[in-house]
Amino acid sequence: MEDRDSLANRRFKCTPRERACYEAGIKMGTIYHQFVGTPVSLSNVSDLEKSIAEAIKVQPYVENAVVKIDRSGFVKDGDRYSYMSLTGEMIDAVVTIYLDGVRLVSEMRYDAEMGYPLMFISDIEEK
Amino acid sequence: MEDRDSLANRRFKCTPRERACYEAGIKMGTIYHQFVGTPVSLSNVSDLEKSIAEAIKVQPYVENAVVKIDRSGFVKDGDRYSYMSLTGEMIDAVVTIYLDGVRLVSEMRYDAEMGYPLMFISDIEEK
Amino acid sequence: MEDRDSLANRRFKCTPRERACYEAGIKMGTIYHQFVGTPVSLSNVSDLEKSIAEAIKVQPYVENAVVKIDRSGFVKDGDRYSYMSLTGEMIDAVVTIYLDGVRLVSEMRYDAEMGYPLMFISDIEEK
Protein backbone atom coordinates (compact mmCIF):
# COMPACT_ATOMS: atom_id res chain seq x y z
CA MET A 1 0.00 0.00 0.00
CA GLU A 2 1.19 3.46 -0.86
CA ASP A 3 2.01 5.54 2.19
CA ARG A 4 0.11 8.73 2.89
CA ASP A 5 3.06 11.01 2.14
CA SER A 6 3.17 9.67 -1.41
CA LEU A 7 -0.60 9.90 -1.80
CA ALA A 8 -0.56 13.51 -0.63
CA ASN A 9 2.40 14.36 -2.86
CA ARG A 10 0.48 13.23 -5.91
CA ARG A 11 -2.36 15.68 -5.20
CA PHE A 12 -0.03 18.69 -5.19
CA LYS A 13 0.68 20.39 -8.52
CA CYS A 14 3.66 22.42 -7.33
CA THR A 15 7.26 22.21 -6.08
CA PRO A 16 8.24 21.26 -2.51
CA ARG A 17 9.25 24.87 -1.97
CA GLU A 18 5.78 26.09 -2.99
CA ARG A 19 4.16 23.45 -0.86
CA ALA A 20 6.21 24.55 2.14
CA CYS A 21 4.73 28.05 1.65
CA TYR A 22 1.24 26.58 1.51
CA GLU A 23 1.74 24.44 4.62
CA ALA A 24 3.01 27.51 6.48
CA GLY A 25 -0.11 29.45 5.51
CA ILE A 26 -2.37 26.67 6.82
CA LYS A 27 -0.63 26.80 10.20
CA MET A 28 -1.00 30.57 10.43
CA GLY A 29 -4.70 30.36 9.60
CA THR A 30 -5.06 27.65 12.25
CA ILE A 31 -3.40 29.70 15.00
CA TYR A 32 -5.59 32.69 14.25
CA HIS A 33 -8.97 31.11 13.61
CA GLN A 34 -8.82 28.30 16.14
CA PHE A 35 -7.73 30.38 19.10
CA VAL A 36 -8.98 33.96 18.60
CA GLY A 37 -11.78 34.41 21.15
CA THR A 38 -10.19 32.25 23.88
CA PRO A 39 -10.60 33.73 27.40
CA VAL A 40 -7.18 34.86 28.60
CA SER A 41 -5.74 36.75 31.57
CA LEU A 42 -2.44 36.84 33.45
CA SER A 43 -3.43 33.54 35.08
CA ASN A 44 -3.47 31.44 31.90
CA VAL A 45 -1.52 33.42 29.30
CA SER A 46 1.73 31.41 29.56
CA ASP A 47 -0.24 28.22 29.47
CA LEU A 48 -2.17 29.34 26.39
CA GLU A 49 0.99 30.37 24.52
CA LYS A 50 2.46 26.93 25.07
CA SER A 51 -0.77 25.17 24.22
CA ILE A 52 -1.20 26.94 20.88
CA ALA A 53 2.41 26.11 19.96
CA GLU A 54 1.99 22.46 20.95
CA ALA A 55 -1.23 22.14 18.93
CA ILE A 56 0.45 23.57 15.84
CA LYS A 57 3.40 21.18 16.21
CA VAL A 58 0.91 18.33 15.82
CA GLN A 59 0.13 19.43 12.25
CA PRO A 60 2.14 18.01 9.33
CA TYR A 61 5.59 19.45 8.49
CA VAL A 62 5.92 21.72 11.53
CA GLU A 63 9.48 21.66 12.84
CA ASN A 64 8.96 24.32 15.48
CA ALA A 65 6.40 26.84 16.71
CA VAL A 66 6.80 29.65 19.22
CA VAL A 67 3.82 31.75 20.30
CA LYS A 68 3.88 34.89 22.42
CA ILE A 69 0.78 36.79 23.52
CA ASP A 70 0.93 40.53 24.17
CA ARG A 71 0.39 41.14 27.90
CA SER A 72 0.09 44.91 27.73
CA GLY A 73 -3.72 44.91 27.89
CA PHE A 74 -3.97 42.70 30.99
CA VAL A 75 -5.13 44.19 34.28
CA LYS A 76 -3.32 43.04 37.40
CA ASP A 77 -5.87 43.46 40.17
CA GLY A 78 -9.07 43.62 38.20
CA ASP A 79 -12.55 42.30 38.84
CA ARG A 80 -14.11 39.18 37.37
CA TYR A 81 -14.76 40.96 34.05
CA SER A 82 -11.15 42.07 33.57
CA TYR A 83 -9.99 39.14 31.46
CA MET A 84 -9.70 39.44 27.68
CA SER A 85 -10.68 37.46 24.60
CA LEU A 86 -7.62 36.61 22.53
CA THR A 87 -7.41 38.76 19.39
CA GLY A 88 -5.17 38.43 16.34
CA GLU A 89 -3.48 41.70 17.30
CA MET A 90 -2.20 40.10 20.53
CA ILE A 91 -0.53 37.13 18.80
CA ASP A 92 3.16 36.92 17.88
CA ALA A 93 3.94 33.56 16.28
CA VAL A 94 6.98 32.11 14.55
CA VAL A 95 6.49 28.76 12.82
CA THR A 96 9.21 26.73 11.10
CA ILE A 97 8.17 24.31 8.37
CA TYR A 98 10.49 21.58 7.11
CA LEU A 99 9.43 19.70 3.98
CA ASP A 100 11.57 17.77 1.50
CA GLY A 101 14.76 19.75 2.03
CA VAL A 102 13.02 23.12 2.32
CA ARG A 103 13.10 24.98 5.64
CA LEU A 104 10.74 27.95 5.83
CA VAL A 105 10.10 30.48 8.57
CA SER A 106 6.72 32.18 8.77
CA GLU A 107 5.78 34.89 11.23
CA MET A 108 2.59 36.59 12.38
CA ARG A 109 2.42 39.75 14.40
CA TYR A 110 0.64 43.06 14.61
CA ASP A 111 2.30 45.40 12.12
CA ALA A 112 1.99 48.90 13.54
CA GLU A 113 2.76 50.59 10.21
CA MET A 114 -0.01 48.64 8.49
CA GLY A 115 -2.37 48.58 11.44
CA TYR A 116 -2.91 44.92 10.65
CA PRO A 117 -1.90 41.55 12.15
CA LEU A 118 0.25 40.45 9.21
CA MET A 119 1.21 36.86 8.44
CA PHE A 120 4.31 36.61 6.26
CA ILE A 121 7.21 34.43 5.09
CA SER A 122 10.48 35.71 6.53
CA ASP A 123 12.89 33.05 5.27
CA ILE A 124 13.13 30.09 2.87
CA GLU A 125 16.23 27.93 2.61
CA GLU A 126 16.67 24.98 0.34
CA LYS A 127 19.32 22.34 1.04
CA MET B 1 -18.98 54.52 40.71
CA GLU B 2 -21.04 51.36 40.73
CA ASP B 3 -18.96 48.20 40.47
CA ARG B 4 -19.39 45.86 37.52
CA ASP B 5 -20.99 43.08 39.58
CA SER B 6 -23.82 45.43 40.52
CA LEU B 7 -24.18 46.70 36.97
CA ALA B 8 -24.38 43.15 35.64
CA ASN B 9 -26.85 42.13 38.35
CA ARG B 10 -29.24 44.85 37.27
CA ARG B 11 -29.38 43.49 33.71
CA PHE B 12 -30.51 40.04 34.83
CA LYS B 13 -34.23 39.45 35.28
CA CYS B 14 -33.93 36.20 37.23
CA THR B 15 -32.80 34.64 40.52
CA PRO B 16 -29.14 33.89 41.38
CA ARG B 17 -29.97 30.21 41.02
CA GLU B 18 -31.27 30.74 37.49
CA ARG B 19 -28.30 32.92 36.66
CA ALA B 20 -25.94 30.17 37.86
CA CYS B 21 -27.62 27.83 35.35
CA TYR B 22 -27.12 30.42 32.60
CA GLU B 23 -23.47 31.02 33.46
CA ALA B 24 -22.86 27.26 33.40
CA GLY B 25 -24.38 27.03 29.93
CA ILE B 26 -22.11 29.80 28.64
CA LYS B 27 -19.05 27.92 29.85
CA MET B 28 -20.17 24.69 28.19
CA GLY B 29 -20.78 26.51 24.89
CA THR B 30 -17.33 28.05 25.21
CA ILE B 31 -15.54 24.74 25.74
CA TYR B 32 -17.26 23.19 22.76
CA HIS B 33 -17.21 25.99 20.22
CA GLN B 34 -13.83 27.51 21.05
CA PHE B 35 -11.86 24.29 21.06
CA VAL B 36 -13.55 21.81 18.71
CA GLY B 37 -11.26 21.56 15.67
CA THR B 38 -7.99 21.91 17.62
CA PRO B 39 -5.23 19.56 16.35
CA VAL B 40 -4.60 16.95 19.02
CA SER B 41 -2.54 13.78 19.39
CA LEU B 42 -0.90 11.86 22.23
CA SER B 43 1.83 14.52 22.28
CA ASN B 44 -0.40 17.44 23.31
CA VAL B 45 -3.58 15.91 24.71
CA SER B 46 -2.71 16.40 28.42
CA ASP B 47 -1.60 19.91 27.68
CA LEU B 48 -4.83 20.70 25.82
CA GLU B 49 -7.01 19.30 28.62
CA LYS B 50 -5.29 21.58 31.11
CA SER B 51 -5.39 24.55 28.79
CA ILE B 52 -9.13 24.32 28.13
CA ALA B 53 -9.78 24.05 31.88
CA GLU B 54 -7.53 27.05 32.64
CA ALA B 55 -9.22 29.17 29.96
CA ILE B 56 -12.67 28.38 31.37
CA LYS B 57 -11.53 29.28 34.90
CA VAL B 58 -10.81 32.79 33.61
CA GLN B 59 -14.50 33.33 32.88
CA PRO B 60 -16.79 34.84 35.56
CA TYR B 61 -18.17 32.64 38.37
CA VAL B 62 -16.16 29.51 37.57
CA GLU B 63 -15.01 27.82 40.77
CA ASN B 64 -13.49 24.80 39.09
CA ALA B 65 -13.17 23.11 35.70
CA VAL B 66 -11.84 19.66 34.84
CA VAL B 67 -11.52 18.55 31.23
CA LYS B 68 -10.66 15.07 29.96
CA ILE B 69 -10.23 14.16 26.31
CA ASP B 70 -10.99 10.64 25.09
CA ARG B 71 -7.71 9.03 23.99
CA SER B 72 -9.21 5.91 22.42
CA GLY B 73 -8.95 7.23 18.84
CA PHE B 74 -5.28 8.17 19.06
CA VAL B 75 -2.71 6.19 17.11
CA LYS B 76 0.57 5.46 18.86
CA ASP B 77 3.06 5.07 16.05
CA GLY B 78 1.27 6.73 13.20
CA ASP B 79 2.43 8.90 10.34
CA ARG B 80 2.20 12.68 10.12
CA TYR B 81 -1.50 12.49 9.26
CA SER B 82 -2.45 10.41 12.29
CA TYR B 83 -3.39 13.26 14.62
CA MET B 84 -7.04 14.19 15.18
CA SER B 85 -9.18 17.32 15.27
CA LEU B 86 -10.87 17.66 18.65
CA THR B 87 -14.59 16.81 18.43
CA GLY B 88 -17.39 17.36 20.94
CA GLU B 89 -17.71 13.58 21.29
CA MET B 90 -14.16 13.38 22.71
CA ILE B 91 -14.73 15.97 25.47
CA ASP B 92 -15.60 15.14 29.09
CA ALA B 93 -15.92 18.31 31.13
CA VAL B 94 -17.10 19.07 34.66
CA VAL B 95 -17.50 22.75 35.54
CA THR B 96 -18.44 24.12 38.96
CA ILE B 97 -20.10 27.54 39.11
CA TYR B 98 -20.36 29.53 42.34
CA LEU B 99 -22.58 32.59 42.34
CA ASP B 100 -24.24 34.34 45.26
CA GLY B 101 -24.54 31.31 47.50
CA VAL B 102 -25.44 28.91 44.69
CA ARG B 103 -23.01 26.14 43.77
CA LEU B 104 -23.83 24.32 40.53
CA VAL B 105 -22.17 21.41 38.77
CA SER B 106 -22.50 21.09 35.01
CA GLU B 107 -21.15 18.23 32.92
CA MET B 108 -20.60 17.52 29.26
CA ARG B 109 -19.85 14.14 27.77
CA TYR B 110 -20.81 11.85 24.95
CA ASP B 111 -24.01 10.07 25.96
CA ALA B 112 -23.95 6.66 24.31
CA GLU B 113 -27.68 6.05 24.81
CA MET B 114 -28.53 9.33 23.08
CA GLY B 115 -25.66 9.22 20.57
CA TYR B 116 -25.09 12.87 21.44
CA PRO B 117 -22.50 14.90 23.37
CA LEU B 118 -24.89 16.09 26.07
CA MET B 119 -24.35 19.13 28.28
CA PHE B 120 -26.37 18.99 31.50
CA ILE B 121 -26.76 20.23 35.08
CA SER B 122 -25.96 17.46 37.55
CA ASP B 123 -26.25 19.33 40.84
CA ILE B 124 -27.41 22.63 42.34
CA GLU B 125 -26.97 23.49 46.01
CA GLU B 126 -28.06 26.68 47.68
CA LYS B 127 -26.54 27.79 50.98
CA MET C 1 -37.17 2.71 22.96
CA GLU C 2 -37.11 5.84 25.05
CA ASP C 3 -36.94 9.02 22.99
CA ARG C 4 -33.98 11.37 23.33
CA ASP C 5 -35.98 14.12 25.02
CA SER C 6 -36.81 11.75 27.87
CA LEU C 7 -33.24 10.48 28.07
CA ALA C 8 -31.92 14.05 28.24
CA ASN C 9 -34.53 15.05 30.83
CA ARG C 10 -33.33 12.32 33.15
CA ARG C 11 -29.77 13.69 33.16
CA PHE C 12 -30.88 17.13 34.35
CA LYS C 13 -31.18 17.70 38.09
CA CYS C 14 -33.14 20.94 37.90
CA THR C 15 -36.49 22.47 36.90
CA PRO C 16 -37.52 23.23 33.28
CA ARG C 17 -37.14 26.92 34.12
CA GLU C 18 -33.55 26.39 35.27
CA ARG C 19 -32.84 24.25 32.25
CA ALA C 20 -34.15 26.99 29.96
CA CYS C 21 -31.57 29.32 31.56
CA TYR C 22 -28.84 26.77 30.94
CA GLU C 23 -29.85 26.18 27.31
CA ALA C 24 -29.82 29.95 26.72
CA GLY C 25 -26.30 30.17 28.12
CA ILE C 26 -25.09 27.42 25.77
CA LYS C 27 -26.44 29.33 22.77
CA MET C 28 -24.74 32.56 23.85
CA GLY C 29 -21.41 30.76 24.31
CA THR C 30 -21.86 29.23 20.87
CA ILE C 31 -22.50 32.54 19.11
CA TYR C 32 -19.44 34.11 20.73
CA HIS C 33 -16.90 31.32 20.54
CA GLN C 34 -17.86 29.81 17.20
CA PHE C 35 -17.95 33.04 15.23
CA VAL C 36 -15.55 35.52 16.87
CA GLY C 37 -12.61 35.81 14.46
CA THR C 38 -14.68 35.47 11.26
CA PRO C 39 -13.54 37.83 8.47
CA VAL C 40 -16.24 40.43 7.97
CA SER C 41 -16.72 43.61 5.94
CA LEU C 42 -19.65 45.52 4.43
CA SER C 43 -19.78 42.88 1.68
CA ASN C 44 -20.70 39.93 3.94
CA VAL C 45 -22.00 41.44 7.17
CA SER C 46 -25.73 40.94 6.44
CA ASP C 47 -25.01 37.44 5.29
CA LEU C 48 -23.02 36.65 8.43
CA GLU C 49 -25.74 38.01 10.74
CA LYS C 50 -28.29 35.74 9.11
CA SER C 51 -25.94 32.77 9.09
CA ILE C 52 -25.14 32.99 12.80
CA ALA C 53 -28.86 33.24 13.60
CA GLU C 54 -29.69 30.25 11.38
CA ALA C 55 -26.94 28.12 12.95
CA ILE C 56 -28.21 28.89 16.45
CA LYS C 57 -31.77 27.99 15.46
CA VAL C 58 -30.49 24.50 14.66
CA GLN C 59 -29.61 23.93 18.33
CA PRO C 60 -32.19 22.40 20.69
CA TYR C 61 -34.97 24.57 22.20
CA VAL C 62 -34.26 27.71 20.18
CA GLU C 63 -37.51 29.38 19.17
CA ASN C 64 -35.92 32.43 17.60
CA ALA C 65 -32.55 34.13 17.16
CA VAL C 66 -31.76 37.60 15.82
CA VAL C 67 -28.17 38.73 15.36
CA LYS C 68 -26.96 42.22 14.48
CA ILE C 69 -23.32 43.15 13.90
CA ASP C 70 -22.09 46.68 14.62
CA ARG C 71 -21.13 48.32 11.32
CA SER C 72 -19.53 51.43 12.79
CA GLY C 73 -15.97 50.13 12.38
CA PHE C 74 -16.31 49.21 8.70
CA VAL C 75 -14.49 51.22 6.07
CA LYS C 76 -16.37 51.96 2.85
CA ASP C 77 -13.66 52.38 0.25
CA GLY C 78 -10.73 50.71 1.91
CA ASP C 79 -7.91 48.58 0.63
CA ARG C 80 -7.67 44.79 0.81
CA TYR C 81 -6.65 44.95 4.49
CA SER C 82 -9.66 47.02 5.59
CA TYR C 83 -11.92 44.16 6.60
CA MET C 84 -12.33 43.19 10.26
CA SER C 85 -12.33 40.07 12.38
CA LEU C 86 -15.63 39.68 14.22
CA THR C 87 -15.26 40.52 17.93
CA GLY C 88 -17.66 39.96 20.82
CA GLU C 89 -18.03 43.72 21.17
CA MET C 90 -19.57 43.93 17.68
CA ILE C 91 -22.30 41.33 18.35
CA ASP C 92 -25.88 42.13 19.37
CA ALA C 93 -27.90 38.94 19.76
CA VAL C 94 -31.38 38.16 21.06
CA VAL C 95 -32.21 34.47 21.48
CA THR C 96 -35.57 33.08 22.56
CA ILE C 97 -35.66 29.66 24.19
CA TYR C 98 -38.85 27.66 24.57
CA LEU C 99 -38.76 24.57 26.77
CA ASP C 100 -41.58 22.79 28.54
CA GLY C 101 -43.83 25.82 28.92
CA VAL C 102 -41.01 28.22 29.75
CA ARG C 103 -40.19 31.02 27.31
CA LEU C 104 -36.93 32.85 28.00
CA VAL C 105 -35.25 35.76 26.28
CA SER C 106 -31.49 36.11 26.47
CA GLU C 107 -29.48 38.99 25.05
CA MET C 108 -25.83 39.72 24.37
CA ARG C 109 -24.42 43.12 23.58
CA TYR C 110 -21.56 45.42 24.43
CA ASP C 111 -22.45 47.18 27.69
CA ALA C 112 -20.82 50.60 27.56
CA GLU C 113 -21.16 51.17 31.31
CA MET C 114 -19.39 47.89 32.05
CA GLY C 115 -17.01 48.04 29.10
CA TYR C 116 -17.87 44.39 28.55
CA PRO C 117 -19.90 42.36 26.01
CA LEU C 118 -22.48 41.15 28.53
CA MET C 119 -24.70 38.10 28.05
CA PHE C 120 -27.83 38.22 30.21
CA ILE C 121 -31.38 36.95 30.72
CA SER C 122 -33.89 39.71 30.05
CA ASP C 123 -37.15 37.83 30.46
CA ILE C 124 -38.58 34.50 31.67
CA GLU C 125 -42.26 33.63 31.37
CA GLU C 126 -43.88 30.43 32.47
CA LYS C 127 -47.21 29.33 31.08
Add this chain to the structure above:
Amino acid sequence: MEDRDSLANRRFKCTPRERACYEAGIKMGTIYHQFVGTPVSLSNVSDLEKSIAEAIKVQPYVENAVVKIDRSGFVKDGDRYSYMSLTGEMIDAVVTIYLDGVRLVSEMRYDAEMGYPLMFISDIEEK
Protein backbone atom coordinates in the same frame (compact mmCIF):
# COMPACT_ATOMS: atom_id res chain seq x y z
CA MET D 1 2.52 57.56 2.68
CA GLU D 2 3.33 54.09 1.45
CA ASP D 3 0.24 51.99 0.74
CA ARG D 4 -0.36 48.78 2.64
CA ASP D 5 0.27 46.52 -0.34
CA SER D 6 3.82 47.88 -0.60
CA LEU D 7 4.36 47.62 3.15
CA ALA D 8 3.21 44.00 3.14
CA ASN D 9 5.33 43.18 0.07
CA ARG D 10 8.46 44.31 1.89
CA ARG D 11 7.86 41.84 4.73
CA PHE D 12 7.77 38.85 2.38
CA LYS D 13 11.06 37.17 1.52
CA CYS D 14 9.76 35.13 -1.41
CA THR D 15 8.35 35.35 -4.95
CA PRO D 16 4.74 36.29 -5.77
CA ARG D 17 4.18 32.68 -6.79
CA GLU D 18 5.35 31.45 -3.38
CA ARG D 19 3.29 34.08 -1.66
CA ALA D 20 0.20 32.99 -3.58
CA CYS D 21 0.77 29.48 -2.15
CA TYR D 22 1.06 30.93 1.35
CA GLU D 23 -2.10 33.05 0.99
CA ALA D 24 -4.00 29.98 -0.22
CA GLY D 25 -2.87 28.03 2.85
CA ILE D 26 -4.11 30.79 5.17
CA LYS D 27 -7.55 30.66 3.57
CA MET D 28 -7.75 26.87 3.93
CA GLY D 29 -6.75 27.08 7.60
CA THR D 30 -9.41 29.76 8.08
CA ILE D 31 -12.22 27.70 6.54
CA TYR D 32 -11.37 24.71 8.67
CA HIS D 33 -10.60 26.27 12.03
CA GLN D 34 -13.15 29.08 12.00
CA PHE D 35 -16.13 26.98 11.01
CA VAL D 36 -15.57 23.40 12.22
CA GLY D 37 -17.99 22.93 15.12
CA THR D 38 -20.80 25.08 13.65
CA PRO D 39 -24.29 23.58 14.19
CA VAL D 40 -25.62 22.46 10.82
CA SER D 41 -28.65 20.58 9.49
CA LEU D 42 -30.67 20.49 6.27
CA SER D 43 -32.26 23.77 7.35
CA ASN D 44 -29.09 25.87 7.27
CA VAL D 45 -26.57 23.92 5.21
CA SER D 46 -26.97 25.95 1.98
CA ASP D 47 -26.81 29.13 3.97
CA LEU D 48 -23.65 28.01 5.77
CA GLU D 49 -21.91 27.01 2.51
CA LYS D 50 -22.55 30.47 1.10
CA SER D 51 -21.56 32.20 4.30
CA ILE D 52 -18.20 30.44 4.59
CA ALA D 53 -17.44 31.29 0.95
CA GLU D 54 -18.43 34.95 1.43
CA ALA D 55 -16.28 35.27 4.56
CA ILE D 56 -13.25 33.86 2.75
CA LYS D 57 -13.76 36.26 -0.16
CA VAL D 58 -13.28 39.10 2.32
CA GLN D 59 -9.68 38.01 2.93
CA PRO D 60 -6.85 39.45 0.81
CA TYR D 61 -6.15 38.04 -2.68
CA VAL D 62 -9.18 35.76 -2.89
CA GLU D 63 -10.63 35.83 -6.38
CA ASN D 64 -13.24 33.15 -5.78
CA ALA D 65 -14.35 30.62 -3.18
CA VAL D 66 -16.86 27.79 -3.50
CA VAL D 67 -17.79 25.68 -0.48
CA LYS D 68 -19.90 22.52 -0.47
CA ILE D 69 -20.88 20.60 2.65
CA ASP D 70 -21.50 16.87 2.51
CA ARG D 71 -25.20 16.23 3.19
CA SER D 72 -25.00 12.44 3.47
CA GLY D 73 -25.00 12.45 7.29
CA PHE D 74 -28.10 14.63 7.66
CA VAL D 75 -31.33 13.12 8.94
CA LYS D 76 -34.54 14.28 7.27
CA ASP D 77 -37.20 13.82 9.93
CA GLY D 78 -35.12 13.66 13.04
CA ASP D 79 -35.62 14.95 16.56
CA ARG D 80 -34.09 18.08 18.08
CA TYR D 81 -30.74 16.29 18.58
CA SER D 82 -30.40 15.22 14.95
CA TYR D 83 -28.35 18.18 13.72
CA MET D 84 -24.57 17.87 13.27
CA SER D 85 -21.47 19.85 14.14
CA LEU D 86 -19.54 20.74 11.00
CA THR D 87 -16.39 18.60 10.65
CA GLY D 88 -13.44 18.96 8.31
CA GLU D 89 -14.45 15.70 6.64
CA MET D 90 -17.73 17.29 5.49
CA ILE D 91 -16.09 20.27 3.78
CA ASP D 92 -15.34 20.52 0.05
CA ALA D 93 -13.79 23.88 -0.79
CA VAL D 94 -12.20 25.36 -3.90
CA VAL D 95 -10.45 28.71 -3.44
CA THR D 96 -8.86 30.76 -6.21
CA ILE D 97 -6.10 33.20 -5.29
CA TYR D 98 -4.94 35.95 -7.62
CA LEU D 99 -1.78 37.84 -6.69
CA ASP D 100 0.59 39.79 -8.91
CA GLY D 101 -0.06 37.83 -12.10
CA VAL D 102 -0.26 34.45 -10.38
CA ARG D 103 -3.57 32.58 -10.32
CA LEU D 104 -3.66 29.60 -7.98
CA VAL D 105 -6.37 27.04 -7.24
CA SER D 106 -6.42 25.32 -3.86
CA GLU D 107 -8.83 22.59 -2.83
CA MET D 108 -9.83 20.87 0.38
CA ARG D 109 -11.82 17.69 0.64
CA TYR D 110 -11.91 14.37 2.40
CA ASP D 111 -9.49 12.06 0.64
CA ALA D 112 -10.86 8.55 0.99
CA GLU D 113 -7.57 6.87 0.07
CA MET D 114 -5.73 8.82 2.76
CA GLY D 115 -8.62 8.87 5.26
CA TYR D 116 -7.81 12.53 5.78
CA PRO D 117 -9.38 15.90 4.84
CA LEU D 118 -6.54 17.01 2.57
CA MET D 119 -5.84 20.60 1.61
CA PHE D 120 -3.77 20.89 -1.58
CA ILE D 121 -2.74 23.08 -4.51
CA SER D 122 -4.31 21.82 -7.73
CA ASP D 123 -3.15 24.49 -10.16
CA ILE D 124 -0.79 27.47 -10.49
CA GLU D 125 -0.67 29.65 -13.59
CA GLU D 126 1.58 32.61 -14.12
CA LYS D 127 0.78 35.25 -16.72
